Amino acid sequence: MSQDILIDLSSLDLNKVLIGIETVRSVIPHRHEMEQLNGIIKFDPEQKIVVGYKDISNEEFWVRGHIPGRPLMPGVLMLEAAAQLCTYYYKKITQDERFLGFGGIDKVKFRGKVVPGDKLILIAKNTELRSRRAIFDTQGVVNGKLVFEGVIIGMVV
Known part of the structure; x- marks a missing residue:
């Protein structure tokens, strides 16, 4: 994957929620500490792309212990948030x-x-979609800066 952001974020209103938390919850089963997706900003099946977001608060379960005094969101939770976005698209x-x-x-x-x-x-672009497997290029962006990227492979369990 490259460092280029998968979608021109300036073309989106990042504060306009297309699909809110209640609709997300009707599709994604994660709750409590594992709920990592707050909403969807763009859903475009024609372009095979979905953009969502997670607002990071001081109340996150990891804040107290993941680098006390300097909390950093764990990378595995960034990937989990992206995976939940991918699951929403797939379903x-x-x-x-x-x-x-x-x-x-x-x-x-x-x-x-x-x-x-x-x-x-959170940005996910679907690159393969089968009945039991889906593959996505994913990225996370904060303040216009790419903070992570990776390929997520989802398998039906």
Whole structure:
């Protein structure tokens, strides 16, 4: 994957929620500490892209212990947030009610930090879609800066 952002974010109103948390919850089963997706900003099946977000607060379960005094969002949670976005896309496109879990991750690079107060913009571009597997190029962006990228492989569980 390259360092180029998958979509021109200036073409989006990053504060305009297309699909809110209640609709996300109707598709994504994660709750409590594992709920890592707050909403969807863009859903474009024709371009095979979905953009969502996670507002990072001081109330996140990891803030107290993941670098006390200097909390940093763990990379695995950034990937989990992106995976939940991928799952939303997969379930809406396929209408499959089964659980889409991690089948693998590849080419992951962390390029910046995510801290309380940030809005983590999540981008997923579908590159392969089958009945039991989906592959996405994913990225996370904070304040216009790429903070992570990687390929997520989802497998029906």
